[in-house]
Amino acid sequence: MTARLDHQGVPVRGWAGRFRGRMGITKPPQVFEGSSVQVAGLFPFVTGASMPIHGAPLGLDEMTGALLCADPIAYFETLHLINNPSAFVLGKPGLGKSTLVRRMALGMNARGIMPMVLGDLKPDYVALIEEMGGQVITLGPGFGTLNVVSIRDAQEAAAKLAAAGFDREARELIGDARGRRQLILSTLLELQRRAPLGDREEAILGAACELADEDASLPDPELADVLAIIRARPERVRTAALDRGDDEVYVALTDHLEASLQSLATGGRLGRIFAGQTTTPMHLDRPVVFDVSATEGTGEDVQAAVLLAVWNYGFGQIEIANTLGLAGLAPFRRYAIILDELWRTLRVASGMVDRVDKLTRLNRSEGVGVIMISHTMADLRALKSEEDRQKAAGFVERAGMVFLGGLPAGEMPRLAEVITLSGMEQSLLVGWTDPPQIAVHDLSGELMNTRPSPPGQGKFLMKIGGGDQPGVAFQIVLTDLERELGVMNTNTLWEGFQ
Amino acid sequence: MASFADQTYGNWRRVTSWGLGEMSTAATATIWAALLVTVLTFMTAPLWVALIPSVITVGLFAAFWFRDRDYWTLGDRLVNWVLWQWRKLRGEDAYRSGPLSHLPVQGFHPPGVASSLVLLPDGADAYGRPFALLELPHADSYAVSLAASPGGDGLIDPAQLDQWINGYAQFLTELSNESSITAVKVVVDEEPDSGALVQRVVRDSLADDAPEVSRQVAMKVAETQGGHVRVRAYVTFTFAATTAGGVKRDREDMYRDIGAVLPELTAQLSKVGIGAPVPMTGLDVCETIRSCWDPEAGEIIERERAMGHRTALTWDQVGPVATETAWSAYKHDSGVSMTWFMTRPPSGAVPGRILKPVLTPHAVIDRKRVCLMYRPLDFITGQARVEQAKNKVDFDLTKTTRPSTRKQQERAQVEATATEESWGASILEFSLAVTVTLRHEHADMLADARAVMEQRFGKAKLLMRPAWGMHDAAFVATLPIGVGLQSHFAFTRFSGAS
Numbered sequence: 001m002t003a004r005l006d007h008q009g010v011p012v013r014g015w016a017g018r019f020r021g022r023m024g025i026t027k028p029p030q031v032f033e034g035s036s037v038q039v040a041g042l043f044p045f046v047t048g049a050s051m052p053i054h055g056a057p058l059g060l061d062e063m064t065g066a067l068l069c070a071d072p073i074a075y076f077e078t079l080h081l082i083n084n085p086s087a088f089v090l091g092k093p094g095l096g097k098s099t100l101v102r103r104m105a106l107g108m109n110a111r112g113i114m115p116m117v118l119g120d121l122k123p124d125y126v127a128l129i130e131e132m133g134g135q136v137i138t139l140g141p142g143f144g145t146l147n148v149v150s151i152r153d154a155q156e157a158a159a160k161l162a163a164a165g166f167d168r169e170a171r172e173l174i175g176d177a178r179g180r181r182q183l184i185l186s187t188l189l190e191l192q193r194r195a196p197l198g199d200r201e202e203a204i205l206g207a208a209c210e211l212a213d214e215d216a217s218l219p220d221p222e223l224a225d226v227l228a229i230i231r232a233r234p235e236r237v238r239t240a241a242l243d244r245g246d247d248e249v250y251v252a253l254t255d256h257l258e259a260s261l262q263s264l265a266t267g268g269r270l271g272r273i274f275a276g277q278t279t280t281p282m283h284l285d286r287p288v289v290f291d292v293s294a295t296e297g298t299g300e301d302v303q304a305a306v307l308l309a310v311w312n313y314g315f316g317q318i319e320i321a322n323t324l325g326l327a328g329l330a331p332f333r334r335y336a337i338i339l340d341e342l343w344r345t346l347r348v349a350s351g352m353v354d355r356v357d358k359l360t361r362l363n364r365s366e367g368v369g370v371i372m373i374s375h376t377m378a379d380l381r382a383l384k385s386e387e388d389r390q391k392a393a394g395f396v397e398r399a400g401m402v403f404l405g406g407l408p409a410g411e412m413p414r415l416a417e418v419i420t421l422s423g424m425e426q427s428l429l430v431g432w433t434d435p436p437q438i439a440v441h442d443l444s445g446e447l448m449n450t451r452p453s454p455p456g457q458g459k460f461l462m463k464i465g466g467g468d469q470p471g472v473a474f475q476i477v478l479t480d481l482e483r484e485l486g487v488m489n490t491n492t493l494w495e496g497f498q
Numbered sequence: 499m500a501s502f503a504d505q506t507y508g509n510w511r512r513v514t515s516w517g518l519g520e521m522s523t524a525a526t527a528t529i530w531a532a533l534l535v536t537v538l539t540f541m542t543a544p545l546w547v548a549l550i551p552s553v554i555t556v557g558l559f560a561a562f563w564f565r566d567r568d569y570w571t572l573g574d575r576l577v578n579w580v581l582w583q584w585r586k587l588r589g590e591d592a593y594r595s596g597p598l599s600h601l602p603v604q605g606f607h608p609p610g611v612a613s614s615l616v617l618l619p620d621g622a623d624a625y626g627r628p629f630a631l632l633e634l635p636h637a638d639s640y641a642v643s644l645a646a647s648p649g650g651d652g653l654i655d656p657a658q659l660d661q662w663i664n665g666y667a668q669f670l671t672e673l674s675n676e677s678s679i680t681a682v683k684v685v686v687d688e689e690p691d692s693g694a695l696v697q698r699v700v701r702d703s704l705a706d707d708a709p710e711v712s713r714q715v716a717m718k719v720a721e722t723q724g725g726h727v728r729v730r731a732y733v734t735f736t737f738a739a740t741t742a743g744g745v746k747r748d749r750e751d752m753y754r755d756i757g758a759v760l761p762e763l764t765a766q767l768s769k770v771g772i773g774a775p776v777p778m779t780g781l782d783v784c785e786t787i788r789s790c791w792d793p794e795a796g797e798i799i800e801r802e803r804a805m806g807h808r809t810a811l812t813w814d815q816v817g818p819v820a821t822e823t824a825w826s827a828y829k830h831d832s833g834v835s836m837t838w839f840m841t842r843p844p845s846g847a848v849p850g851r852i853l854k855p856v857l858t859p860h861a862v863i864d865r866k867r868v869c870l871m872y873r874p875l876d877f878i879t880g881q882a883r884v885e886q887a888k889n890k891v892d893f894d895l896t897k898t899t900r901p902s903t904r905k906q907q908e909r910a911q912v913e914a915t916a917t918e919e920s921w922g923a924s925i926l927e928f929s930l931a932v933t934v935t936l937r938h939e940h941a942d943m944l945a946d947a948r949a950v951m952e953q954r955f956g957k958a959k960l961l962m963r964p965a966w967g968m969h970d971a972a973f974v975a976t977l978p979i980g981v982g983l984q985s986h987f988a989f990t991r992f993s994g995a996s
Contacts, residue, residue, distance in 0.1 A: 013611055014590075015602065018588070019589060019600055021592065021594075023609070023971040025611070028984045029839040029975070030569060030840065031512075033511055035509070035923040036667050036674075036874075036923045040664075040670055041506070041849075042507070043662070045666075045770060046853060047650055047686070049647055049649075049688075050726050053699045054699075057700060063653070067719070067725065067726060103715075106715045110716035111703050111716075112707065131709075132709045422655045422658065423655045428653065470650070479715065480718075481718045
């Protein structure tokens with residue numbers, strides 16, 4: 001075979017001569033033919049890769065045996081795989097949701113992101129945050145108070161922004177803080193009286209709070225101060241009340257509001273938690289957990305009220321820190337907000353879903369990820385109106401990524417409405433709810449088989465962006481380090497977890 | 499359990515050249531010539547002299563008639579071995595590039611059949627995406643590659659897989675419409691990583707001021723749990739410079755025409771389960787080819803890519819510095835490779851996941867490339883082939899009164915193919931090759947790797963033969979650069995598959 005030369009002079013099989021690597025092709029590969037429909041059957045794309053290595057290291061991918069790294073901030077900022085930095089965790093109780101979130105929090109913290117647990121009911125995260133050197137704020141009946149009226153932090157931050165020339169941001173910040181305050185106050189009052197506020201009452205409240213803001217003698221106004229302002233009947237409040245100058249009308253209009261405010265400010269049904277200055281202000285340069293486990297014995301609406309107030313406070317502070325950080329007036333920090341037991345607040349009254357939605361929204365969400373945890377979609381059935389149920393399902397739908405633990409078969413139709421799940425994925429989720437094997441004891445009472453744990457424990461399915469792509473099933477295995485720290489035990493059932 | 503779709507595929511025929519029995523054309527011609535010489539010698543020379551050519555003829559006949567399992571004849575093996583010895587004698591089984599080489603060109607060019615390739619500057623397709631063209635001067639063709647990341651079939655329903663395969667069949671059928679595409683090569687490149695890459699990336703992402711516990715836990719998880727599997731799919735299209743109508747196109751024309759066709763090709767390929775393929779730029783091609791030839795450099799490239807940095811490679815740096823070809827393996831820079839060619843596709847009807855055992859990663863195998871090479875036939879040629887096949891089978895059947903079951907089955911297969919073709923499917927020629935690369939520090943595991951792959955081939959019902967004596971050319975054949983070995987072998991058309 002003579003060497004054929006192309007116009008550049010390089011021979012077709014390589015240069016001839018010693019050490020020049022000319023290749024010899026004695027027999028080309030054998031060729032087969034078929035119709036395109038049949039040849040497509042030798043389908044080459046039946047193996048998948050593991051996800052890229054960005055995010056908190058979570059666990060073993062069950063299909064590929066690779067390490068799955070994921071968290072909402074990495075997936076949003078670095079990988080651009082989701083369109084907003086939020087994650088939702090759903091699963092039957094006892095299968096390890098808290099462990100998943102704890103591991104994610106550790107992984108994010110290792111990259112410099114601060115986990116902020118706004119409301120820990122069990123408590124699941126207190127030990128972890130302490131270990132991280134973070135701040136634990138305890139709130140409960142007899143433990144600590146939270147001021148829901150003062151917007152001093154926002155005012156100070158707005159002053160800084162205005163001084164640096166960021167007028168628009170300053171105005172937005174104040175407006176946002178005022179809106180938040182109005183929302184939380186009206187929600188708390190509604191929970192207190194178990195009935196919605198009238199529109200006049202809302203106007204009165206708003207006017208009174210604005211007056212409290214402007215009063216220089218009240219650096220940190222609290223509920224008692226607002227009550228005092230309403231009782232003092234200043235002009236602005238009377239205009240808002242539309243009493244047309246008549247004192248009797250004013251009293252009639254403000255009577256119910258005063259009563260509700262009074263019991264909120266002095267310790268009524270919802271306790272004294274909102275009656276006073278904030279005992280422990282939240283720091284924004286380290287992880288924070290609000291330990292509200294002391295509210296466990298109180299009523300559902302008390303718990304909901306405390307959670308909502310904590311969310312309001314936490315989101316408000318983070319919004320301030322973020323705005324300052326983005327403007328360059330303070331170090332820019334990144335936060336991962338963890339909202340546990342979402343369902344407890346959603347079902348406590350009608351129309352809660354909207355409020356929770358507004359409270360947990362940030363105007364500037366750069367560098368802030370939100371992780372919401374709930375049990376199952378069935379929790380939402382407790383919501384009274386269909387409208388509320390749809391809106392609540394919207395939480396899951398809007399989340400950038402969803403982590404699904406074991407879920408019962410009855411859940412699947414409801415879940416399929418918000419996320420696309422293939423038949424195999426559904427059977428996987430249902431399989432993870434299988435009960436553990438029965439502990440077998442011999443005659444002397446010794447345990448014969450290894451400590452039983454449910455087969456689906458620590459197993460989750462991660463779905464991204466609506467679920468059009470197949471999900472990633474992974475397993476969390478605790479490392480020795482985590483076990484030593486003892487921070488990962490939710491309950492003693494897990495001591496045998498391997 | 500959900501019922502699995504029973505879609506199966508088969509009906510592949512070997513492409514053989516026309517000859518006596520199952521001998522190739524070249525062999526037949528040789529036999530006839532030898533017979534002629536024998537007869538002439540009988541007629542002119544004494545008997546004992548005529549015995550020599552007759553013995554030779556019988557020997558040739560024996561060498562070229564009997565075929566083994568791999569469809570190779572004794573003559574093929576002999577020719578293979580002789581040519582290999584010839585190469586060794588001439589010292590062409592080694593390659594050195596760079597400053598100490600004997601080559602007339604500077605730099606580290608790819609060796610052998612890849613040495614005449616020219617990487618042209620990036621052009622832009624109709625959507626403005628950059629793509630690189632590789633010119634294959636001796637084949638008067640240009641190659642362009644697309645890259646994609648397959649999502650895999652882990653948790654998808656069988657119905658979804660069938661949809662993907664249908665999409666793939668449509669893609670293959672449409673290829674025949676593009677008259678200037680002479681070949682398509684699909685390469686699935688997978689590289690399992692034991693964990694070194696994961697650990698490095700996680701370690702680099704840790705923040706210095708993060709608490710110790712978070713950093714430790716993150717590293718511990720990365721160290722003890724799982725590695726990483728990187729799978730990439732490359733689809734390389736080879737366009738002929740001369741159109742079907744005989745018009746010769748220059749580089750400008752090729753850029754324009756290929757740029758116009760690329761969006762449609764990527765659109766068709768986005769329905770086959772590999773996400774949306776993206777055209778490869780010159781830098782992508784250089785990095786990919788370099789990492790194939792030098793796995794250590796490939797690791798560095800991969801790590802930098804994971805951190806978001808790119809190299810500044812050019813085509814004259816992608817080749818290996820030193821290679822040594824042996825009968826049974828190919829040593830190149832920091833790797834050693836073996837390649838197999840398919841000698842028989844799965845017989846009978848097989849499901850769409852048939853190639854899965856071949857595609858699944860294995861710990862022993864550092865890098866694997868599975869390459870499917872297609873040559874679409876235009877509709878006229880396809881029809882002619884189908885007619886030809888039908889005539890041949892019919893002729894075979896008429897020769898005996900009791901045709902064997904195999905012959906009858908063959909007839910049924912050809913009928914089915916003809917039916918599909920009349921319904922719009924196109925006819926394709928295809929071949930399969932698999933290259934396995936090990937890092938040179940694992941070179942002693944080559945025998946293990948071979949055993950693993952041969953077992954996997956068995957599971958996939960494929961018969962594969964190592965490319966004895968041409969591992970270097972076979973290595974280049976599985977690279978996503980559009981080099982096909984058929985055109986290098988002068989007698990291809992006549993020796994066909996022999």
